[in-house]
Amino acid sequence: MxxxxxxxxxxxxxxxxxxxxxxxxxxxxxxxxxxxxxxxxxxxxxxxxxxxVSNPSPGVALVHExxxxxxxxxxxxxxxxxxxxxxxxxxxxxxxxxxxxxxxxxxxxxxxxxxGAHVSGEDDAAFAAAEVSVEDLGLWAASSAFEGFVGVADGTPDGSGSIFVKTPESQSITVDGTEFRLSHRHTLPFFDQRRGGTVGRMRDSAFMRIVPTDPFSFRGALGAASLVQDLIALATHRAAGVIWLRLQLANADSVARDDRPSLRRSADVLYSPSVLGKHDAKAVDHHLVFFTCASFPFEEVVPRWCEAHGRLQLAINMILGLRYAPPRYVEINLLTAVGAAEVLHRCLGIDERPMPADEFKPMREAMLAHVPEDHRERFKGVIRNDPTLRDRLYALAARPDAEAVGLLMTDVDQWARRTTRARNDLAHEGGTPKHSTKELIAVVEVTTAVVILNVLHELGLPAERQREIVREHPQLRATAKSAREWLVATGTNS
Incomplete structure (x- = not known):
């Protein structure tokens, strides 16, 4: 069209x-x-x-590099x-x-x-709304404009049937003054006459319309589109490409047409998103989706996602980065996954200091009193009352549903120990000679799964669904199998 x-x-x-x-x-x-x-x-x-070019004096022009x-x-x-x-x-x-x-x-x-628009720059607040289509958004929406049935006679399809088109009602929720509306757009029927037959076509696509309280700039619209893109990437556990992005101008056309009121114009955006969406590519298998609007209603997940995305954004960016642009080397994946776990623990605001502050402070002062003054400031920065990486991993494993974590790994202690050892060896010694490549892969996948389970838990995904994901999702089943093989105490690992 x-x-x-x-x-x-x-x-x-x-x-x-x-x-x-x-x-x-x-x-x-x-x-x-x-x-x-x-x-x-x-x-x-x-x-x-x-x-x-500069003009240092009249009649003189200098061309610079x-x-x-x-x-x-x-x-x-x-x-x-x-x-x-x-x-x-x-x-x-x-x-x-x-x-x-x-x-x-x-x-x-x-x-x-x-x-479709003239603006003064990336920060020109010229737009009243943004509409974005992302890969597998329709699958996540769990709705379609198409309904159909197949005719049956005596229990056998008789060759008859029909397809109905009925645009689903838009779902809408307002979060902190910004409206998020899940809508559908479908084409008109088209009959393609071919030499070997006739093909009837229609296309239905889901998209998200985002309307802020005040007009926003292109940069602000891009942030809103990324919010939707990251939600679908989390829900589908894969990189979600942007298919199209359209912005509606805040100012309407000054010219009315045929006694109709002036219309708001739209501008299509061409840019290079983190992942380019393929509008004709086959959708992901529905068995690989963590949740849809059928299991986690739209009006519940969107407000929770907006809050969690803002609070946990750094950790979410890191863990989704393993889906958008997975590095080829396990060592980089290790640093990213463990780094995401550390950042998530900090973002969650878990206060698990090893010692009470009123006990730690005099203890530190007593130790520093024995350090030469020239080195005191350096030692002061080292002596900190912060949880270790192992402490943080234990805390993260304790937050999601306990049965789901138990299905993922049978030995939380061994996972925390081996993950800490692998990260420290790589960061402080420049290598991981005490870990096989398969063990490092297990560490990366289990740590990634723990971070994802924590994010799903923060969204409020029910405990039973967390367990189903670990039991039924092929990748998490493989991760659990790898954990049973490589991250259990054997008497030799420490």
């Missing part, structure tokens, strides 16, 4: 005129091209001045306003003094393109 959002996994181009906001009368023709894997490139027939960049380039192409954000010249070909006069050429790399 003509008004469909621009999918980030599809190529597109616009031919038009382009100019800098400070010089709107100097417009240069060119073509803007977007390729999913290569990004956004503006090819100009002409050139903006990208040299860095480097090139200018532009926060914004504006354009008009194919009856749409376009804003290009964070632009860097890649190449410029000028023809000064050439025997045959011809136009300059310039290629500009663009970070973000807003197709």
């Amino acid at each position: 003509a008004n469909d959002p621009l999918n980030l996994d599809e190529s597109a181009e616009w031919a038009g005129l382009w100019w800098l906001p400070a010089d709107p009368d100097e417009r240069i023709p060119g073509v803007l091209r977007y390729e999913p894997e290569d990004g956004i490139v503006l090819s100009l027939i002409g050139a903006f001045e990208d040299r860095i 480097g090139h200018q960049t532009w926060d914004v380039i504006l354009g008009a192409a194919e009856q749409r306003e376009i804003s290009l954000l964070v632009c860097v010249p890649k190449s410029s070909k000028r023809t000064f003094g050439a025997r045959v006069r011809s136009p300059d050429k310039q290629t500009v790399l663009v970070t973000t393109a807003l197709i």
Whole structure:
């Protein structure tokens, strides 16, 4: 459909005129091209001045090393306003003094393109709402515009049947003044005549509409889209790519049309998300999903996610990073997983100091009294009343449902000891000679699972569902098997 959002996994181009906001009368023709894997490139027939020039005295111009960049380039192409954000010249070909006069050429790399709006920059609060579609959002929503039945005669399908289209009611919840609305968009029926037959088509896609109390900028809209993307990544236990992002302008069209009120315009966003969504890729198997809106209602999970995401964001970023861009080396995974556990423990605000403060302080002062003054400050920083890594791991294992943790690993003590030893050996000695690669993989996977169970627990996922995830999810079943093999006391590990 003509008004469909621009999918980030599809190529597109616009031919038009382009100019800098400070010089709107100097417009240069060119073509803007977007390729999913290569990004956004503006090819100009002409050139903006990208040299860095100073005038130390009248009639004297000095050209310095480097090139200018532009926060914004504006354009008009194919009856749409376009804003290009964070632009860097890649190449410029000028023809000064050439025997045959011809136009300059310039290629500009663009970070973000807003197709349908003119804004002053990334922080221009020009948008009233954002709509985002993420991979497997429809699966998580557990709803569809399609219903159907197959005709049966005498217990056998008789070849008849039908498909009904009924757009589900939008689900909506307001959190701290921001509305989150889960909606569906479907295409009209289309019959594709082929030589070998006819194919009937319709497409239904779920998306999240986010409406803040006050207009927000592109940067703010991007943060709102990431909030949704991270929720789906957690729920599906895999990287969730952004399929499309559309922003609604805060200011309506000034021109009314055919006695209708003025309309709010929308701008499609082209950029490079952390993961590029594939709109035609097959959905993840529903057995691999931790939770959907059918098991954890939309109006319950969204407020809890907004609160938990803000409070635990650093730990969530680290653990989801193992899904978005998993490193190839187990040592990096080890540092990330254990680091996420430490950060999560701090974010949860668990106060488990080994000694009461009124006992620790005089004890530390007594020890420091025996340290030479030149070294006292250094020792003061070392003597701290903080829990050890092992303490933090024990505390995290004790927070989710105890039976779920027991299904994941039978020996919490051994996991905490071996994880601490592996991390310390790697961080302090530069290697892990006392750990096999398979044991390190087990440490990474179990620690990752413990962090995820804690996040699910903070969201309020029921205990029974936590147990089902560990029992039934293939990856967590494999993790539990690995823990039984590598993270149990054998009399030789310490």
